Amino acid sequence: MRSILVALLLCLAALSGCFGDIFSDDNESTAEICTGEEDEDGNLAESCDIEPIVIENNTELDNSTIVDEDPINNTNNSTDNESNNTSSNNTEPVDYGPSEGQQVPLITAQARSLNGTWENWSIYDLIESSWNGTPENMSNGSDHKWIMIEFVSTDCGHCWNAADEMSELHENYSENLAFLTFAVNFSSNNRFNASQEEIAAFQDITSHEGCYQESQNCDQRPGEPHNWTYVDDRDQTWMYELSVTGTPSFFIISPDGEVFWNQKESSEGLYEVLERLFGPLSSE
Numbered sequence: 001m002r003s004i005l006v007a008l009l010l011c012l013a014a015l016s017g018c019f020g021d022i023f024s025d026d027n028e029s030t031a032e033i034c035t036g037e038e039d040e041d042g043n044l045a046e047s048c049d050i051e052p053i054v055i056e057n058n059t060e061l062d063n064s065t066i067v068d069e070d071p072i073n074n075t076n077n078s079t080d081n082e083s084n085n086t087s088s089n090n091t092e093p094v095d096y097g098p099s100e101g102q103q104v105p106l107i108t109a110q111a112r113s114l115n116g117t118w119e120n121w122s123i124y125d126l127i128e129s130s131w132n133g134t135p136e137n138m139s140n141g142s143d144h145k146w147i148m149i150e151f152v153s154t155d156c157g158h159c160w161n162a163a164d165e166m167s168e169l170h171e172n173y174s175e176n177l178a179f180l181t182f183a184v185n186f187s188s189n190n191r192f193n194a195s196q197e198e199i200a201a202f203q204d205i206t207s208h209e210g211c212y213q214e215s216q217n218c219d220q221r222p223g224e225p226h227n228w229t230y231v232d233d234r235d236q237t238w239m240y241e242l243s244v245t246g247t248p249s250f251f252i253i254s255p256d257g258e259v260f261w262n263q264k265e266s267s268e269g270l271y272e273v274l275e276r277l278f279g280p281l282s283s284e
Contacts, residue, residue, distance in 0.1 A: 114203060146177050160211070168223075205218065
């Protein structure tokens with residue numbers, strides 16, 4: 001019991017809102033933060049420490065890498081370029097990172113759509129680098145879509161319970177917002193070891209034994225099938241690049257690729273920022 005209390009206090013000290021409602025005070029949610037850590041009695045503990053996981057000899061995973069080409073400035077960052085991520089016409093270096101105001105990293109990975117197959121994918125297919133703010137006579141997302149990034153584990157109870165709310169958010173905001181779900185594993189617990197098949201079953205709500213720490217068939221997941229892109233981040237490459245410490249975690253990216261809202265940095269809840277940008281959820 002003492003170890004759980006210590007972990008909780010450390011978590012609260014390290015991360016503002018780590019155990020808080022990631023959605024908002026006005027929307028009840030069981031979705032908090034899951035890291036896969038266990039306490040001394042074998043129960044899940046809510047630690048905010050995550051260790052990297054290495055997937056060895058995995059032929060199905062085309063591992064995410066940071067590409068050398070800068071899609072923003074459309075330049076090739078060869079060794080002849082002395083400055084990092086600068087274009088040939090001496091533009092300012094691109095500041096990549098997870099913090100609000102930084103540019104989202106050059107994410108490449110394998111991804112799939114609903115009922116689809118795993119294929120090579122890049123987030124910059126969604127970026128409109130020429131975007132310079134929403135025109136005054138238009139609403140956010142009506143000119144170019146914004147992006148919401150969610151990090152989940154198919155074995156995370158919080159993610160399992162939040163899946164229904166994600167379905168509701170997509171139903172309300174998909175015209176203005178592109179949804180991306182990054183599925184990760186945890187090295188600290190061998191019950192958090194999803195395969196691509198498990199991730200696909202979680203997304204599609206199809207039969208696969210092994211979801212929710214191998215205690216549920218994936219076809220029992222709450223909510224509707226998730227009709228948006230799921231990204232394979234089981235080795236936590238992009239989880240680390242974006243300094244994510246648990247699941248579920250969220251980011252809002254503006255159409256030009258800038259991090260607009262980072263859950264860990266903001267006192268504003270997910271529902272609150274979505275309502276501010278795109279209006280309130282429609283009533284049933």
